[in-house]
Amino acid sequence: MNLYELRGLKQVFDDRTVLHIEHMALSQGGGHALLGPNGCGKTTLLHILAFLKPPAAGQVLFRGRLVDWREKSLRRLRRQVVLVEQHPIMFTTTVLKNVEYGLRMRGIHRRERRRIAEECLERVGMRQFASRPAHTLSGGENQRVAIARALACGPEVLLFDEPTAGVDVENQAAIETIIRDLRREKGITVIFSTHKRLEAAKLGENKIFLFEGKVSGPGGENLLSGNVVRRGGRTLCMIGEKFEVDVGVPIRTIMTRKEALESGILVGDEVKVAFEAGAAQIRPRDF
Amino acid sequence: MLWSLDPELYFIVYVSLHVSFFSTLVASALGVPLGFLIAVKEFQGKRLVITLLNTLLALPTVVIGLFVYAFLSRRGLLGSLGMLYTPWAIVVGQVILILPWVTTFTLAAVSRIDVRYRRTAMTLGAGPLQTSLAIAREARFGILAAVIAAFGRVIAEIGIAMMLGGNIKGFTRTMTTAMALEHNKGEFVLAVALGVVLLTVSLVLNTLLQLLQGRYGVNR
Numbered sequence: 218m219n220l221y222e223l224r225g226l227k228q229v230f231d232d233r234t235v236l237h238i239e240h241m242a243l244s245q246g247g248g249h250a251l252l253g254p255n256g257c258g259k260t261t262l263l264h265i266l267a268f269l270k271p272p273a274a275g276q277v278l279f280r281g282r283l284v285d286w287r288e289k290s291l292r293r294l295r296r297q298v299v300l301v302e303q304h305p306i307m308f309t310t311t312v313l314k315n316v317e318y319g320l321r322m323r324g325i326h327r328r329e330r331r332r333i334a335e336e337c338l339e340r341v342g343m344r345q346f347a348s349r350p351a352h353t354l355s356g357g358e359n360q361r362v363a364i365a366r367a368l369a370c371g372p373e374v375l376l377f378d379e380p381t382a383g384v385d386v387e388n389q390a391a392i393e394t395i396i397r398d399l400r401r402e403k404g405i406t407v408i409f410s411t412h413k414r415l416e417a418a419k420l421g422e423n424k425i426f427l428f429e430g431k432v433s434g435p436g437g438e439n440l441l442s443g444n445v446v447r448r449g450g451r452t453l454c455m456i457g458e459k460f461e462v463d464v465g466v467p468i469r470t471i472m473t474r475k476e477a478l479e480s481g482i483l484v485g486d487e488v489k490v491a492f493e494a495g496a497a498q499i500r501p502r503d504f
Numbered sequence: 505m506l507w508s509l510d511p512e513l514y515f516i517v518y519v520s521l522h523v524s525f526f527s528t529l530v531a532s533a534l535g536v537p538l539g540f541l542i543a544v545k546e547f548q549g550k551r552l553v554i555t556l557l558n559t560l561l562a563l564p565t566v567v568i569g570l571f572v573y574a575f576l577s578r579r580g581l582l583g584s585l586g587m588l589y590t591p592w593a594i595v596v597g598q599v600i601l602i603l604p605w606v607t608t609f610t611l612a613a614v615s616r617i618d619v620r621y622r623r624t625a626m627t628l629g630a631g632p633l634q635t636s637l638a639i640a641r642e643a644r645f646g647i648l649a650a651v652i653a654a655f656g657r658v659i660a661e662i663g664i665a666m667m668l669g670g671n672i673k674g675f676t677r678t679m680t681t682a683m684a685l686e687h688n689k690g691e692f693v694l695a696v697a698l699g700v701v702l703l704t705v706s707l708v709l710n711t712l713l714q715l716l717q718g719r720y721g722v723n724r
Contacts, residue, residue, distance in 0.1 A: 267627055292631055300627045306620040309642060318638075319628035370628060 218281045220245040220374065220406055221266060226275035228261050228430075236261045236430040238275075243408065248400055248421035251410040258430040259410035260303070263376050266408060267300035296323070299372040303379045305363030307351035312343065312362050315351045319370035337365040341395055357388025364395055375399065377409035381416060396420055512674075513694065517701050520678040523591050523669075524659040527598035531606050532651050534599075539610025539650075540640060544622075554611070560604035565597075565663030572597045572668055589670035594678070597664035602654040609653060613646020614639060645717055652709050659705060 221243040228236035236258040243249050251259045264270040265277060271286035278284065279294060299319070307315050316334040325333070338344045341361040346354065354362060360380065367375060380396065381389040397420060399405050411417050417424050426433045443454040542553060575581050576588040576596070587593045617639055625638040640647065662680040669676030671685060679698045686695040 264623075269623055269626055288632060292629070295627060296629045298627075300623070302620060302623070304620075306618055306624055308621070308624075308638065318625075318630075322625075322629040322631075322634055366628065 218245075219243060219278070220280060222278040222281075223265075224276040224278070226265070226277065227273050228258070228265065228270075229273040230261075234430060236265075236272075238262070238430075238432055241425070241432060243406075244423070245406055246404055247406060247423055249406075249408045249423045249425065250417035250421035251408070251425050251427060252412070252414065252417055253410075253427035253433075254412075257427040259427055260378050261430075262427070263300060263378050263408070263410060266374075267298055267376050268294045269300065296370070297372060298374040298376065299367040299370050300376040300378065301360075301363045301367050301380065303382050304356075305359055305366075307354070307359065307362065309352055310350070311347065312338070312349050312351050312354070313347040315362060316366045316369050319366065323370070333369050334365075337369045338362070340368065341365045342391065357384045357391070360384055360388065360392055361395070364392070368399070372405065374406045374408065377407065379410055379412065381411075381413070393419060513697060513701075515674060516677050516679055516682045516698065519591060519676065520659055520680075521705070523594045523598065523665070523678060524655055527595045527602065527658050528651060528655040530595065530599045531602045531654055535603050535606030535654075536610050536647055536651075539607040540614050540636065542607070543611045543614035544636065544639065554608075557604050557608045557611070561608060563601065563604070565601060565661055566667065568597050568600050569664045569667030572600065572664070576668065588668065589672060589676060591669065591676055593668040594665050594676065597668045598658040598661065601661065601664060602657055605654045605657060606650050609650030610643075610647050613643040613650060616646065617642050645713075648713060648716070652713055655709065656706055660702060 219242040221241070223238050223241040226236065226238040226241070227234060235256075251262060253259055261270075265272050268284065268291050276283055284294065285291075308318065313331070313334055316337055317330045320330040320333055335344060335347065338347055341364050343358065343361050343365060346358065346362070351359075351362065364380075375396075377396070381392050384392065393416065396407055396409070400407050400420075407420065409420060411420075446453050446455050542550065542557075572593065573580075573588070575583075576585070576593055577583055578588070587596070621639055621642050622635055625635040630638060660680060662684060665671070665676070665678045665681050666684070669678065669681065671677050671681040677685075679702050683695040683698045686692065686698075
């Protein structure tokens with residue numbers, strides 16, 4: 218059984234569709250990387266997966282059961298899934314009390330709360346910061362405490378929104394190690410968004426590439442670089458030496474060197490071509 | 505006069521503090537949750553409500569005095585309660601005066617709180633009430649400042665105290681009404697002594713707020 222299954226999911230902000238996923242399934246126990254450029258809908262998707270924001274349309278199934286977006290039933294689901302934000306915010310109290318917060322919400326006794334919180338801080342190498350005011354931490358320390366805070370809740374699924382964004386190299390490595398260890402030792406399902414392909418490869422075996430709110434392909438392998446050329450009276454996009462695409466067929470282009478796409482693709486432009494997953498067909502040249 | 509423990513002066517100070525305390529208490533009990541709700545809930549006409557509240561900040565004390573007088577006077581709707589020219593009549597008027605203050609400043613304090621606090625509390629398993637408490641905790645200094653500002657407003661207010669309290673010696677005479685009276689009589693000593701007390705109360709309250717912010721605040 219899939220952990221998550223999304224069907225016909227749509228999210229709309231100010232009459233603009235920011236996410237439209239026909240179908241997506243995420244298995245349990247795995248590491249799932251959400252890749253894609255800024256504004257492609259990664260964070261929006263994570264908020265839906267964390268049960269923080271209901272979609273405008275579509276269905277979300279969690280462990281095979283349809284998610285009821287009424288507040289009452291969401292609380293039970295939220296206690297199984299924790300989101301660590303890109304720039305986590307700390308409550309204005311000590312590091313230890315921040316880590317204890319989720320446990321307090323679950324009515325755990327004070328002594329037990331402290332033991333679990335200290336254990337989680339130890340795990341992320343932040344035990345010595347326990348009594349420090351949380352808002353005095355650096356970016357990397359903040360991220361590690363946020364992981365400890367999420368971990369203290371004993372989640373089955375951990376969602377990370379760009380876990381190493383804006384973090385120094387040393388902390389980046391530490392955070393990646395923590396996430397890998399969590400998956401290996403506790404079997405926690407990890408779903409994370411990232412810009413970095415290397416990080417995606419290190420932390421997740423399943424890669425989902427989002428582009429303009431849609432799943433564009435498994436891992437973005439269908440995103441190819443090419444050059445726009447004029448040949449035999451036709452405008453073509455040359456990909457490598459042998460593969461050519463007529464400019465004018467329904468392809469989507471992104472990331473031009475010049476921002477000339479709004480007015481049309483110019484000969485000489487270097488472009489990236491994104492194919493709809495499953496929509497591309499390879500046919501003989503003279504077909 | 506202050507050091508000679510003049511009983512008249514101390515009773516005036518007591519009435520002022522007593523009336524201001526109760527009006528601030530009632531206005532805070534109503535205004536803090538109201539401001540909080542307006543800040544966190546999205547509803548039709550929210551902008552209109554905020555505009556109305558902002559307008560009410562400029563409500564003159566004499567208008568409130570006249571309005572409440574019409575209700576509490578013997579022939580008024582609530583005349584049978586016999587509240588006119590009692591400290592409670594001043595409390596009613598002052599609550600009307602500072603309720604928009606507490607509500608508006610609470611609204612402003614809560615609106616400034618980062619939306620991530622709400623998401624963080626929710627993802628960590630907090631229910632709606634616990635999430636609201638977490639937000640209120642983050643906005644606590646803003647809310648406290650709203651309450652202190654409201655207290656400062658009522659303790660220095662004269663129109664309502666004069667019109668609804670009647671400036672009755674030993675009963676409804678407050679620091680401000682006494683100061684006005686002494687000034688009219690040409691007796692400046694008591695007026696100045698009361699002015700010193702008024703400023704001291706304000707200083708003590710603000711020092712307390714600063715100490716609290718230093719002890720638990722974000723600058724640490």
